[in-house]
Amino acid sequence: MLPDATVRYADHDDAVIDLHLPVTPDGRVLVLVHGGFWKAAYDRRHTRPMARALADLGWLVATPEYRRVGIGGGWPVTTDDVHLAVERLPSLLTGLGVPTGPVTVTGHSAGGHLALWLACSSRLSLERVVGLAPVCDLRSAMGQGLGSDATQAFLAGADPDPADPMALFSTRPSAPVAIVHGDADDAVPVGLSRGFVAAHPWVDLHELPGVGHMELIDPGSAAWATVVSALDG
Numbered sequence: 001m002l003p004d005a006t007v008r009y010a011d012h013d014d015a016v017i018d019l020h021l022p023v024t025p026d027g028r029v030l031v032l033v034h035g036g037f038w039k040a041a042y043d044r045r046h047t048r049p050m051a052r053a054l055a056d057l058g059w060l061v062a063t064p065e066y067r068r069v070g071i072g073g074g075w076p077v078t079t080d081d082v083h084l085a086v087e088r089l090p091s092l093l094t095g096l097g098v099p100t101g102p103v104t105v106t107g108h109s110a111g112g113h114l115a116l117w118l119a120c121s122s123r124l125s126l127e128r129v130v131g132l133a134p135v136c137d138l139r140s141a142m143g144q145g146l147g148s149d150a151t152q153a154f155l156a157g158a159d160p161d162p163a164d165p166m167a168l169f170s171t172r173p174s175a176p177v178a179i180v181h182g183d184a185d186d187a188v189p190v191g192l193s194r195g196f197v198a199a200h201p202w203v204d205l206h207e208l209p210g211v212g213h214m215e216l217i218d219p220g221s222a223a224w225a226t227v228v229s230a231l232d233g
Contacts, residue, residue: 001048007092009064009085014071017085017092018044018063020055027101029093030059030231031086033118035109037135037150038078040070046217047108053219057228060098062089066114069153075163078154082114086124102127106231108217109188110135110150112179116165119173126175130230132216133181133188136196138164146188169200178204178230182211182223206230 003018032051036042044063051061064085067073073081086105093100104127107115112134119129135141138160141151154163161167181193190207197205208223215221 001052003048003051003063005096007096009088009092010081012067012072014065014067015081015085016065017089018048018051018065019098020048020051020061020063021098022055022058022060024058025060025099026058027099028059029089029100029103030054030061031089031103031105032061032063033082033105033107033111033114034063035107035111036068037147038069038073038110038154039147039150040068040073042068049219050217053224054228054231059231060093060100069150074153075155075158079114079117079163083118083121083124086118104128104130104231106130106132107134108132109213110147110154112136113138113165116177117163117168119175119177120165120168120171128231128233129173129175129177130227131177131179131193132227133185133193133213134165134179135188135192136179137166137192139166140192140195141188144189166196166199169196169203172200172202176204176233177202178206178233180206180208180216180223180227180230182208182213182215184210185213187213204230
């Protein structure tokens with residue numbers, strides 16, 4: 001499951017992007033942002049089976065690392081890292097001689113939060129954004145103490161709104177947005193996504209009965225077909 005290549009987008013230790021390459025590139029690029037409640041204990045390696053499975057379906061999958069809470073990350077360093085990685089990715093791929101095309105962004109859990117945040121950037125041209133069990137409402141996440149108060153640690157006392165997709169989506173992003181969420185998720189309850197879509201009804205919600213949190217990044221799970229369909233749009 002090791003990546004086919006790794007490129008660097010900045011100078012700090014975590015400024016790397018793993019690349020999983022398809023056998024026959026068709027130009028489609030997928031940025032896969034890992035989760036883990038923005039904590040240093042979790043990194044991109046746990047998404048490698050998912051990245052390989054998607055590459056086998058024809059995507060060029062790019063998995064950026066970023067500084068996380070406990071190792072120099074948190075708001076806004078974490079979001080700035082991911083934004084810079086996505087912004088520089090096309091030129092990095094060109095430098096490798098890899099064909100590039102439209103960029104879709106997906107992310108799981110806290111990575112879903114980062115994917116939705118990226119959707120609101122005026123500097124990025126994205127084809128599609130898909131949140132997988134995303135932490136899409138930071139105020140609700142704080143109120144519920146999700147991830148042992150992970151959102152509070154991520155924000156470190158800052159105003160949530162500039163980091164919060166629930167607030168940022170008051171202006172509709174240019175890219176289509178979809179969410180996939182299981183109703184048996186006990187890490188990021190599906191109620192966050194339900195509330196998000198109620199506030200922003202142009203976001204597509206694919207709610208999966210009986211599906212928990214980690215199934216969404218497991219290529220062998222019953223949820224996988226829905227995840228692939230949402231990415232394909």
